[in-house]
Amino acid sequence: MWLRFLQLAVALSLCLTNTAQAMSLSGCWDNDLGSNMTMIVSDSGVISGAYWSKVSSTGQMAKGVMIGYQQDLKRPTFGFVVKWKIDSITVWTGQYEKIAAKEHLKTVWLLRQNVNASDNWKATSIGMDLFTRRYAECELTDIWSEPGDVELEAGSTTETSGSERD
Known part of the structure; x- marks a missing residue:
């Protein structure tokens, strides 16, 4: 009887784990090098956003535009590309x-x-x-405020130019 109860408890816990709420990566994230990114994830898992790299060939903060995808999971996997204004591109x-x-x-x-x-x-x-979520001073609006940035609306991409990495 105890074995049957244990099997039922394990099966129930697996069902609860699989139905857990998927989490969104939308927000602001910082890495240990001082770079940061703001990403917005749509209901269909499309990532858009901006990346500000403190590590650049010019030694100054570089801004890039971001596009990618997030899997709909409790511990999501994801991938995104950043296009820099100089002749380089980075994928994560x-x-x-x-x-x-x-x-x-x-x-x-x-x-x-x-x-x-x-x-x-x-x-x-x-x-x-390794990025850590930043809750303070996280603004998810107006991330495309500089000339030459990419504007993403309703799943389409309009580019006026591109930015660098880390």
Whole structure:
């Protein structure tokens, strides 16, 4: 009898876990290098937003536009691309984790720079970022306020130009 009760309890807990509310990655996120991003996730899982990199070839804050997708899961996986105003692009993929009551995005990234064919060997960099959700001073409106940014409305993309990485 106890074995049957235990089996029923395990089955019930699995059902409750699978029906748990999916979480959205919408919000503001900071990494340990001082870069930050603001992302908005639609009901269908489309990510749009902006990324401000404190690590750039110019030494100044660089802004890029973001587009990607989030899976509809309790611990979502996701991927997004940032197009920089200079000739480079960065892609991130990762997963949401809650560690010690803090929300994190654990990611791996690839940065591809535009180079001559002879320099192809050094054109792609790879790394990892750990982002932490920022609740204070997080504004999810008007993230496309600078000229040359991408505007995303109703699933369409209108580009007037592009930004850099980390």
